[in-house]
Amino acid sequence: MRQKFTIRFLTLVETFDLQNFHITLDNLGARRYSKVSYPLRYGRFAEIRTPEHLFQFNLNGEVKFISGRGKDWPNPSEWLKRTVAGDWVYYSTGGYDGPYDCFGEYYLPCLSYPSNNINSCDPFQENVVVSAIEAWGPLHRELAKLDPGLLPANIVQFLDLLISNPPDELRRKSGRISAIIGDSVTVLPPDTRHVDYDVIPLIIADGCLYKCGFCRVKSRLGFKDRSRENIKTQIARLRDFFGNDLPNYNSVFLGQHDAMNSDPGLLEFAAGRAFDAFDLQNSNLQDPSLFLFGSVDSILKATSDTFDRIDGLPFRTYINVGLESADRDTLRGLKKGITAEGVENAYAKIVDVNKRYERIEITSNFVFGPGLPGGHIESVLNLIAKHFPHPCHKGTVYFSPLLDAGNSGWKRNIKREFYKLKRQIPVPSFLYLIQRL
Ligand code: SF4
Structure with a gap:
């Protein structure tokens, strides 16, 4: 017919x-x-x-x-x-x-x-x-x-x-991405919301520094940079994986949990090579962005030279840092191996970098939930207020809801509780919805 x-x-x-x-x-x-x-x-x-x-x-x-x-x-x-x-x-x-x-x-x-x-x-x-x-x-x-x-x-x-893309084939293809990058991306930085979470993942270092007790996404591995050869291979295979659709991307996520702690030369190499190999210059989308996680120690360790190198990349860069709290008892309860003093120093540096570099934005995460020590929220508000006597549009602060089966009542009130908090914070503040790749 x-x-x-x-x-x-x-x-x-x-x-x-x-x-x-x-x-x-x-x-x-x-x-x-x-x-x-x-x-x-x-x-x-x-x-x-x-x-x-x-x-x-x-x-x-x-x-x-x-x-x-x-x-x-x-x-x-x-x-x-x-x-x-x-x-x-x-x-x-x-x-x-x-x-x-x-x-x-x-x-x-x-x-x-x-x-x-x-x-x-x-x-x-x-x-x-x-x-x-x-x-x-x-x-x-x-x-x-x-x-x-x-x-x-x-x-x-x-x-x-x-x-050529029946449902089974789509499932098979999607499964290949973890094999290509050598890990699963179980959490993306909250800032990737700016590109609707459409990022090309590239792992430059495995593991993280702290292995916090409260964390659901930590890896078993200790922190270790990947080799340049490994990064080159990932990039070549990712180019093949994204294929004809590559021009529909303009952003890269450098994984995994603390790419900021990797060697600055490696970070610069990976970001620059990805930009060229993925031809982001000619993407269908303007304003290429680079996303990565940092930590208290990696931010404190980073020199001006490191930030100058990041600033020189052909991306606008977002670095998200898990500060969690500026309260000693809360950090101890979370089993996070950082001190309140370290958090205060890292936050001061974050504010400074955000002022100095127009194309870099460092954002921070704090935990948010019932049953945290009484000093937690006060410590966060004081920390921010100390640096921002007036409202500022840069340096977003995210609050990660700690949800478990025992606090469903709190879950119902979370928006109200968050709005109370948000009104007192002079920088943009949002809840962190944990989303994987
Ligand atoms: S919160 Fe970050 S540093 Fe702590 S265990 Fe999880 S991934 Fe590692």
Whole structure:
């Protein structure tokens, strides 16, 4: 049977109607990440609209976004995103008290795995959301049945890419990323929210310095730099892994838990080589960003030369440091091997670096939860107030909710408790939602 299709040219974007599918090739999304309260896509992508769903594909023909079009879909402004490591994340508007004040974003990412998410809703329990994720399988089978002889060449090329990515193949590909970088990225810096968590991971050092008692993401390994050879191999394999979709990235995460503690020459080498090899100069997205974690000791150890080198990189750099508390009893309770004096000195240096380097922003994390010693919050407020007699836009402070089964009552009040705190802090402050790659 002949398949019926019509072809329309709409400005520079080609659209095709093919049976029940409306296909748009080579959409141009925004070229710069921005914080908006409506669905916005970035870079270049293609899409297929069916009566039930909108599927959006990256330049490898891998499904990346799905949203429902029916009346059962929770909200027309919400969608699902598939991460590079194969997780599905549901982007929620957060209802009437939107998430911006808490998280600094207009959308709240609802995760399909355990985290410190303070929201009680779980979209992955909703049939309409699960069905949307499963809908790629049947759509893939339908597309594979189309007769290429009856279709224009660019549609055939596009469908060939899609057909090479059935659900099993997507799972297999996503699993490769950990093998390429030699570890799983179990937590991204909170600052990666500025690029919607779309970062290319590159591990330059394993392990961390402290092995804190409270931490859920620590690795078994002691801190150790990777070799330059290892970094070069990762970069070559990552370039291959991201393939045609590489131009849709403009940001790199240097892992793992304390890349700031690595040799400054190694850090500079890795960031510079990644920028060149991933051709970020010609990315579809402007404003390349570099993200890494630091620690009290690595910040104190870093010299002006180290910050000058970072400042000289072709990125805007965000370094996130887990300070946790400036209170001795709290640090002892967390089993974190740093002193209150070390935290005070590191924070003073963070403030200084943020003032001196326009293209570097060091952000800090503090714990937030019930049952912490009485001096904790006071110590944090005093520490910040000492450096900021007036409001300042730079040097964001994140609060990591400590959630466990025993404090569900506190979880219900967390936003109220956080707003009370936020009002007293003269720099931007948000909750830290722990998200993996
Ligand atoms: S909080 Fe940071 S330093 Fe402490 S164990 Fe976890 S990863 Fe390591």
